[in-house]
Amino acid sequence: MSRSARPTGVPFAPEFWRRTHVTSPEVQARLAGVANAGADLLERAAELVRASTNVVALTGAGLSTASGIPDFRSPGGVWEKFRPVEFADFQRSDEARREHWRYKAATIPAMLEARPNPGHEALARLEEAGKLLGVITQNIDGLHQAAGSRTVLELHGTNRHAVCLDCGAEEGIESVLARLESGEAVPACVACGGVLKPATVSFGQMLPPDVLRQAMELARRADCLLALGTSLQVQPAASLVEVAKEHGASVVIVTRSGTPYDSIADAKLDHPLGSCLPRIVAAALGDD
Numbered sequence: 001m002s003r004s005a006r007p008t009g010v011p012f013a014p015e016f017w018r019r020t021h022v023t024s025p026e027v028q029a030r031l032a033g034v035a036n037a038g039a040d041l042l043e044r045a046a047e048l049v050r051a052s053t054n055v056v057a058l059t060g061a062g063l064s065t066a067s068g069i070p071d072f073r074s075p076g077g078v079w080e081k082f083r084p085v086e087f088a089d090f091q092r093s094d095e096a097r098r099e100h101w102r103y104k105a106a107t108i109p110a111m112l113e114a115r116p117n118p119g120h121e122a123l124a125r126l127e128e129a130g131k132l133l134g135v136i137t138q139n140i141d142g143l144h145q146a147a148g149s150r151t152v153l154e155l156h157g158t159n160r161h162a163v164c165l166d167c168g169a170e171e172g173i174e175s176v177l178a179r180l181e182s183g184e185a186v187p188a189c190v191a192c193g194g195v196l197k198p199a200t201v202s203f204g205q206m207l208p209p210d211v212l213r214q215a216m217e218l219a220r221r222a223d224c225l226l227a228l229g230t231s232l233q234v235q236p237a238a239s240l241v242e243v244a245k246e247h248g249a250s251v252v253i254v255t256r257s258g259t260p261y262d263s264i265a266d267a268k269l270d271h272p273l274g275s276c277l278p279r280i281v282a283a284a285l286g287d288d
C-alpha cells in the first residue's frame with residue numbers, strides 16, 4: 001500500500017471505489033499539519049489560480065457551513081444523535097432503513113431551504129470565466145448547481161432525490177418526505193415495491209463508477225486543485241488530491257483542520273471559505 005489508502009498504480013482497485021474512512025496510521029500521523037493564515041497566503045493562493053487554466057475544485061462540508069448546513073461530523077452534530085447507517089445494514093434490515101429515514105427526515109428540510117453562499121458563487125464565476133474545469137464535491141446538498149456551476153460531480157450522491165435499489169426508479173425528495181410525514185416509516189418504491197434509498201452514498205457503498213471515473217479524469221487534467229472545506233479523511237475523495245499532484249497540479253487547501261495532504265500543498269489556508277474564496281477568485285481574475 002502507498003502512504004494513502006489508494007493502492008499506487010491501481011486507482012480502480014475495488015477498495016478505491018468504496019466510500020471508506022482513511023484509517024492508515026501513517027496517514028493519521030500526517031494530520032498534524034500546521035494551518036497558516038495571513039494575507040500573503042491569500043495572495044499566494046490567488047497567484048496559483050491566476051497562473052492556471054484548468055482549475056478543479058474538490059469541495060466538502062466546510063464550504064456549505066456558511067449556508068447554514070452543519071458539518072454533521074462536528075461535535076454536537078447530527079451524527080451524535082443518529083448513528084450513520086452502513087449500506088449493508090440498510091440493505092438487509094428494516095430497522096436500519098427506519099433509522100436512516102428518521103435521520104433524513106430530521107436533516108433534509110433545512111438543507112432544502114439553504115441557499116448558496118459567496119464561496120459557491122465564486123466557483124461558479126471561475127467556471128464562467130473559463131478557468132475552472134469542474135467541481136468534484138462530497139456534499140449532497142445541491143448548492144453548487146443552485147449557484148450556477150455546470151460541471152458538478154457528486155461523489156457521495158445527492159439528497160435531492162431517492163432511488164430504488166431494485167429497479168433504479170427515482171423519486172423527488174419532497175415527495176418522499178411527504179410520505180414520511182404521512183406516517184410511512186420506510187417508504188417503498190412506487191414503481192416496483194422495492195427498497196427505496198436516498199440517492200446518497202452510504203458508508204460501505206460503492207460510488208457511482210461513472211462519476212468516479214470523471215472525477216479521476218478531472219484530477220489528472222487539473223493544473224491547480226483547490227481542496228475546499230474538506231478534511232480529506234474520506235476515500236476516495238482524498239486520493240484525488242494525490243492524483244492531481246502526481247500529474248503536475250498545484251494544490252491549494254482551504255479548510256479549518258489539518259489534513260493528511262497539508263505537506264504536499266502549495267498553499268494551506270484556514271480562513272472561512274465564504275469570505276476568502278471570493279477574494280482569491282477576484283484577485284485571480286484581476287478584479288483587484
Ligand SMILES: [Zn+2]
Pocket residue numbers: 164165166167168169189190191192193194195
Ligand atoms: Zn423500484
